[in-house]
Amino acid sequence: MVNKIGSQLLDALFPHHCALCGLRSHREVPLCRPCELEMPVNRCCCVRCALPLLPTDEATAQRLCGQCLQAPPVFQRVIAPWLYEEYFAHLIHRWKFQREQYMTPLLATLWQDQVQLQEPVDMLVPVPLHWRRRWQRGFNQSELLCRQLQASCPELSTCKIAHRLVTRRRSTAAQSGISARQRASNLKGAFTVSKPCDNLRIAIVDDVLTTGATANALASALSAAGAGHIEVWCLARTPAPGS
């Protein structure tokens, strides 16, 4: 009887169902703890671009991937706490393509659960969509994420969200299914920064980092506008191609 009342109370307090298993989540967000514990975190990765690396005996604190050793990106580091695999892809798909915007607080919580911000930034820059794509989708997921992160992380309460600072000049071709080199050349000149960013510490915010080409093109534009430090904050990182 007591158990039954307890579980009815929990159901009333937390009405969400888990987005992965469908059972009651018993939390403020639509994901139950057991499912969250099964989602792989991106712990062993490149210190610069967060590309997942194979575990070795080497100290993980200083490891760089081959790409960053050869040609380091413009941004100083990437924070990408989760691996973009089956479970995360399902959450992102529901959020972005099925327009389930109540997933935004869940995704911000997942980011916050894994990240300890030591040095806050001055400005969050959501990766802009070209106006046509934004119109088709009805929202920019990176902008939603920026707002939710700011609302839920006290360290970010004074930082500015620059959602009009950068415009995406032309509709770039679909980025999936093409090589990293093609991506980079597609993105050349794609971003225009409207104001100087003198010595600002900036975090570019996006949902998933794949090759990093989009973030790097945006970081180049911000760096040319004078930004002093550029990081990329995203929810999840895809594994290296072929791994």
Ligand SMILES: [Zn+2]
């Ligand atoms: Zn679950």
Ligand SMILES: [Zn+2]
């Ligand atoms: Zn790297």
